[in-house]
Amino acid sequence: MGLLTPHNYARHKVKDYVYPSNSNFGNALQSLIAGKPISYVSAELALKNTNIYSVVNRIASDVASAHFKTENLASRGRLEEPSTIIGRFSFWQSVVLQLCMTGNAYIPLVPGNLEHVPDSDVQIDYLEGNTGIIYQVMESNDRPAMTLRQDQMLHFRLMPDARYRYLIGRSPLESLQDSIKLDNEATKNNMDVMDKQINPAGKLTIDHYLAHGEDLEAARDEFEKANSGENSGRLMVLPDGFSYDQIEMKTDVFKALAANSAYSADQISKAFGVPSDILGGGTSTESQHSNIDMIKATYLANLNTYVNPIVDELRQKMHAPDLELDIKDMLDVDDSTLINQVNTLVQSGTITPEQGQYMLTRSGFLPSGLPAYEPVKGGDNNDNQN
Structure with a gap:
């Protein structure tokens, strides 16, 4: 026991040996941990956010554009031509995309074409005593179920999670829950304003009070029908007793929405390590304090966050200690x-x-x-x- 360990401290033994294929965010609807189903947030929903799509598409495309170099000709040939049914670029783009979204990507090392297996098809069994890992790959699309040792599975990870003995990676999206929510709310508010706004916006006053709410609703519906849609912006014709006052839209509201959206975009760029200028700029662009060469250098350095886990895994399991991914010439x-x-x-x-x-x-x-x-x-x- 340690010096600061309480006297009555009892160490609890971990008895869960079945781990999910990803830590939090996944494109799987369900996975298993200790034999129980666990639900996950769909990565497909995250890709509907334009800022996230832009970031992960840029990272995945740039890494997929780079080529592998090694003196092991067999390994290089397999990595440069991973499949006969999908191109090299698309294959590695899908792998890096999955890695960015969920923090994990799986490729079984079995004879024939390399195949990127979705997280939802993988379950990890931890062997007691830290003696090994077994990957259970479910049957899918005529692919037979497989039980693979750790040396038979390429498992790329980002920021391994201590909750699962550092065997499962964590997604950068975990740090962006508030930013994504803020961005989605800003977008929703903008759409609500656009959907509900009539042109011109204002206040309709009726001299003779209509006692029933149905009458007020009918009057408003008729007014909107006459002055929105195809009639938007045309000359208004009002009956006696009706007056219309145009309300000036406050630009502060739109400025706040724009600021919130820009803030979330900057947070997403920061989480994934991509300078905002690489993606077209933000509220605090790198160009304010550096030149384009420095921006490129920063981006390439941050890109190692995604390249190094891939290269290290390939060096170990494809017996190519000199393997490198040439990313210097990408930009x-x-x-x-x-x-x-x-x-x-x-x-x-x-x-x-x-x-x-x-x-x-x-x-x-x-x-x-x-x-x-x-x-x-x-x-x-x-x-x-x-």
Whole structure:
């Protein structure tokens, strides 16, 4: 017992050895823990939020665009051509998308095509004494049920959860419940205002009081019918005893809604580690205090949050200790970043111009066999002038 352990402390033994396939947010409607069904929030609903969709689509697309490098040709071939029924980009995009949304992604290492298995099809059995893990994969779409050891399953995780012996990853969405709710409420309020607003908005006054609520309701319905929809913005014609006062819409309300929406967008970008400028900007854009190269560098550094769990798992279970995922060139589509870096190295004297040219040639920016540069002699120009 520790120095600060209470005298009457009794350590409780954990007897649950069946874990869910994800910690909280999942695209599964149900999963199992200790043999009991547990309900989860649908990731499909989260993707209806435009900010979340933009973030996870950017991360998944960028990681899927990168290529694997390793001297293990068999492993590289399998990772670069994971399936004969789906392209490499789409395969890895779906894997990273699942990883971003639920904190977990599963790929059985069985003969044939690699297949990304949904969280809902996976159950994890923990072997007592920390001796191993067994993955139970349910039958689905003519795929037979499988019982796999930990070395037969690629299990990518984000922020492993201590509640499940660090075997289950946690989703970044767990930190965004309030922000998502705020964003959804702002969107709902905007839609309510647009749906209920007539043009022009105002107050209808009737000189002779209508005693019955049905009469008031009928008068309002008739007025809205005459001045909304296709009649919106047309000249009003009011009967005797009716007067209409236009109410000026307060812009503060819309400013507050816009501010709330922008705030949630910034929080979502922060949770996923994507600078707001990469997604098109926000209320506090990175460009206010840094240049585009710094923004790209920050984004690539944060992208390692998703790349490293994938690379480490592949190194261990595909016997490729030198495996890397080349993400450096993802944002340098026109080689401008590489050219600036080479120019800086040449100007500082770190490398020679010939070495700089070699680097640009090896990258493919300059063609091989480029003839040596020969400056035009000044004497020829003088002769022509004479």
